[in-house]
Amino acid sequence: MTQRQLPLAEAFIEGQRIPARDTFADLDPSTGRPCARVSRCGPAEIDRAVTAARTAFEKTWRRTTAATRAAACRAVAGTLRAHRRELAELECLDTGKPISQAYTDADVAARYFDFYAGSVEALHGRTLLDHPDLLAYTLQEPHGVCGHIIPWNYPMQITARTLAPALAAGNTCVLKPAEDAPLTPLRIAELATEAGLPAGVLNAVPGTGPEAGAALAAHPGLDHLAFTGSRRTGRSVMTAAARGIVPVTLELGGKSPHLVFPDHDPAATVPRIVTSVIEHAGQNCSAGTRVLVHEGVHAQVSTALAEAFTGLRIGPGAEDPDLGPLISARQRGTVLDHIDAGRKAARLVVGGGVPDVAAGGFFVEPTLFDDVPPDAAIAQEEIFGPVLCVTPFGDAAEAVALADATTYGLSAGVWTRDIGLAHAVARALRVSQVFVNTYSAAGGVELPFGGYRQSGFGREKGFAALLEYTRVKAVAIQVDPL
Ligand code: NAI
Numbered sequence: 001m002t003q004r005q006l007p008l009a010e011a012f013i014e015g016q017r018i019p020a021r022d023t024f025a026d027l028d029p030s031t032g033r034p035c036a037r038v039s040r041c042g043p044a045e046i047d048r049a050v051t052a053a054r055t056a057f058e059k060t061w062r063r064t065t066a067a068t069r070a071a072a073c074r075a076v077a078g079t080l081r082a083h084r085r086e087l088a089e090l091e092c093l094d095t096g097k098p099i100s101q102a103y104t105d106a107d108v109a110a111r112y113f114d115f116y117a118g119s120v121e122a123l124h125g126r127t128l129l130d131h132p133d134l135l136a137y138t139l140q141e142p143h144g145v146c147g148h149i150i151p152w153n154y155p156m157q158i159t160a161r162t163l164a165p166a167l168a169a170g171n172t173c174v175l176k177p178a179e180d181a182p183l184t185p186l187r188i189a190e191l192a193t194e195a196g197l198p199a200g201v202l203n204a205v206p207g208t209g210p211e212a213g214a215a216l217a218a219h220p221g222l223d224h225l226a227f228t229g230s231r232r233t234g235r236s237v238m239t240a241a242a243r244g245i246v247p248v249t250l251e252l253g254g255k256s257p258h259l260v261f262p263d264h265d266p267a268a269t270v271p272r273i274v275t276s277v278i279e280h281a282g283q284n285c286s287a288g289t290r291v292l293v294h295e296g297v298h299a300q301v302s303t304a305l306a307e308a309f310t311g312l313r314i315g316p317g318a319e320d321p322d323l324g325p326l327i328s329a330r331q332r333g334t335v336l337d338h339i340d341a342g343r344k345a346a347r348l349v350v351g352g353g354v355p356d357v358a359a360g361g362f363f364v365e366p367t368l369f370d371d372v373p374p375d376a377a378i379a380q381e382e383i384f385g386p387v388l389c390v391t392p393f394g395d396a397a398e399a400v401a402l403a404d405a406t407t408y409g410l411s412a413g414v415w416t417r418d419i420g421l422a423h424a425v426a427r428a429l430r431v432s433q434v435f436v437n438t439y440s441a442a443g444g445v446e447l448p449f450g451g452y453r454q455s456g457f458g459r460e461k462g463f464a465a466l467l468e469y470t471r472v473k474a475v476a477i478q479v480d481p482l
């Protein structure tokens with residue numbers, strides 16, 4: 001295929017594709033070759049999209065009933081299901097993830113729209129203040145125009161996760177997908193509009209972070225900004241939004257631990273820990289990247305993890321391996337640098353290199369380190385690759401202290417049959433999601449999710465996200481007694 005024949009990912013504003021002025025290449029990570037051209041949008045397109053969203057908010061969307069918006073969200077869910085195969089294949093091509101994971105992502109994306117269709121009809125204000133002369137109540141109002149800047153790891157799921165509650169709550173949206181994986185977000189914007197969202201309610205503008213992303217974050221016409229991505233970019237986005245006092249939601253990744261106690265069930269624990277760190281080759285904000293294991297079972301767990309890691313299949317996403325490539329040569333370089341630093345600090349047990357599969361793809365071997373000192377960079381920093389670090393502990397207090405000993409706080413897995421211990425540990429951990437004897441890294445549409453500490457703030461998923469996309473107004477009325 002020549003470059004001119006590649007599909008063109010263009011901005012979608014006010015119900016129409018906007019012809020590209022300039023483009024850049026989007027790569028297939030499984031081969032390293034271009035799979036699409038992407039419109040290189042900037043401040044002009046962002047401004048046009050924000051203006052379209054403002055008009056749609058004032059003229060149409062804010063005047064709709066919850067039932068109307070629920071029906072629209074249900075229609076979007078239906079259309080995503082009808083295009084499940086197309087979306088999954090596009091996601092697999094653009095991100096390199098195993099095709100079965102891409103199908104799951106399409107299903108979860110549809111589920112978000114269904115969930116917020118249902119929950120927005122249960123959203124209501126309250127009656128306040130028992131007072132003879134006053135009637136007071138609250139209204140749950142949409143912010144207005146919401147900006148959404150999303151990353152490349154779960155483009156379909158994160159598009160749906162961030163847009164569905166915002167749209168259901170009555171906001172209009174401008175989405176900026178990541179430069180490395182814009183194909184499904186742009187397609188979803190188009191499909192959602194075909195399914196019945198009025199033009200301008202959902203707009204999507206591709207481009208680079210410094211051009212399109214920065215223009216959206218700094219746009220004075222926004223009423224809310226949601227960002228998912230790196231801590232560094234999160235900081236700059238929050239700073240830009242601060243100028244206009246625009247409220248932000250930040251989801252900035254993590255260094256999520258598994259806490260494995262002596263009475264865990266090895267048959268359940270080990271496979272789920274492995275899945276939690278190799279799903280999408282570890283490029284997952286809630287990947288379970290640290291195993292904190294009681295010293296009494298350390299040797300057994302390490303041996304079982306090493307066996308499992310050795311047996312993993314790696315290859316192009318379309319072949320549905322256990323893990324596919326990383327998103328880019330840059331991401332692979334970052335992960336290999338972390339691994340090199342890890343070799344000096346800890347014991348490399350499995351992997352550590354570049355596997356001999358599919359020339360040109362951005363692959364890294366699943367990599368297991370043992371006896372990792374808690375202060376080593378590989379135990380502290382988000383690697384975003386298939387790298388697992390094992391560290392032993394002596395008792396539960398030490399396990400919790402180690403779990404909390406990074407600057408992040410997103411998810412955690414607790415592996416024990418002692419129900420009292422499980423509850424005590426769940427309560428002590430400074431994270432937003434605790435899984436006991438399971439680890440649901442994908443999906444979890446109904447469970448509130450977000451950061452403690454530097455993993456960010458604000459909540460996505462669940463009913464909590466619907467509240468996040470509204471603000472509360474109190475109305476008090478003098479009612480003179482009869
Ligand atoms: P990034 O945070 O730079 O990119 C995320 C989004 O922000 C993209 O849409 C990008 O275009 C946009 N962006 C970049 N610079 C911007 C700016 N100045 N203003 C506004 N928007 C901007 O993430 P990147 O560089 O792709 O990945 C680097 C690391 O970030 C990864 O290794 C991983 O550790 C972390 N990350 C975390 C994610 C999460 O789910 N929390 C997702 C992706 C990356």
Ligand code: MG
Pocket residue numbers: 026027028029093094095180181182
């Ligand atoms: Mg791509």
